[in-house]
Amino acid sequence: MTPLLDLDQRVVFAFSLTLAAGLCTGLGSLLGLVSRRFSPRVLTLSLSFSAGVMIYVSFVEIFPKARESLALGLGPAAGYAATVLAFFAGMLLIALIDNALPTHNLALTDGEQSGVQSQTLLRTGLFSALAIAIHNFPEGLATFVGALSSPRLGIGIAIAIAIHNIPEGLAISAPVYFATGSRRKAFWVSFASGLAEPIGAAVGYLFLRSYLTETVMGLVFASVAGLMVYICLDELLPAAQRTGAHHHLMIAGVTAGMVVMSISLVLLA
Numbered sequence: 001m002t003p004l005l006d007l008d009q010r011v012v013f014a015f016s017l018t019l020a021a022g023l024c025t026g027l028g029s030l031l032g033l034v035s036r037r038f039s040p041r042v043l044t045l046s047l048s049f050s051a052g053v054m055i056y057v058s059f060v061e062i063f064p065k066a067r068e069s070l071a072l073g074l075g076p077a078a079g080y081a082a083t084v085l086a087f088f089a090g091m092l093l094i095a096l097i098d099n100a101l102p103t104h105n106l107a108l109t110d111g112e113q114s115g116v117q118s119q120t121l122l123r124t125g126l127f128s129a130l131a132i133a134i135h136n137f138p139e140g141l142a143t144f145v146g147a148l149s150s151p152r153l154g155i156g157i158a159i160a161i162a163i164h165n166i167p168e169g170l171a172i173s174a175p176v177y178f179a180t181g182s183r184r185k186a187f188w189v190s191f192a193s194g195l196a197e198p199i200g201a202a203v204g205y206l207f208l209r210s211y212l213t214e215t216v217m218g219l220v221f222a223s224v225a226g227l228m229v230y231i232c233l234d235e236l237l238p239a240a241q242r243t244g245a246h247h248h249l250m251i252a253g254v255t256a257g258m259v260v261m262s263i264s265l266v267l268l269a
Helices: 007-031 040-074 076-100 115-149 151-180 183-194 196-206 214-242 247-268
Strands: none
Touching: 007 115, 007 151, 007 183, 007 196, 040 076, 040 115, 040 151, 040 214, 040 247, 076 115, 076 214, 115 151, 115 183, 115 196, 115 214, 151 183, 183 196, 214 247
16 A cells, blocks of 8 residues: 555545444354354353453453543543543443333244343344444544554554454344344344444544544543443343353353454554
8 A cells, every 4th residue: 555645545545444344243243143043052152252342342442542532631630530430421321221222022933032031132232233333433433544644554453443343243133133033134233333433434534523632532432431331231241141051151252252352452552
């Protein structure tokens, strides 16, 4: 990639990288559609693996980056306090959405599922899609800006984000599929959440260039970290436990998710 690209070429290149990384969420969703029937073991691994990914990236990557950004804008002490407040504000926001989300009456396709279980799984998938879409928005902006400044930097960021978008797609598609029995619905819900990355790039470039300060980005990242942790504790892990599979299988899934997420972040470093 030559550094002598004009502005229009760099914008197209940066947006293409961001789009490709976002579409890997759809690729990950296909992994959640392998099983043709309800499998407690597959579902437990899918949900717990996704929880491991989310918990690890929230505490190891997003929260520290939020604190760093807010410290630059507000100072170390005030920045740390703002990070903590925004983290719990994110948890509060998703809790309010949880209470407001209506229940769904589903036509079940598998006799092993109860109506309550299907409603729980669908809510899990929808919450995961919401959390990941919000998370993907600033990720897309980060990929886009990095690629504009340096094609090599943009490629590195896009590869790392694409890797961890794959299990994020799995986090959405598996519960939606097992709840509805529809592979098409599961895929498109996951695919739509991945589109938040190119949307984030477009919005950032067209509208937010003058307002996207370190402080604003820090608040967004901290609140997203809180939102993702809430999803894991309130939705993913309880749903994995309720499938009836062995408890140690769930722990193995969480650990595997953390390992995969750590590898992607090492690539990003």
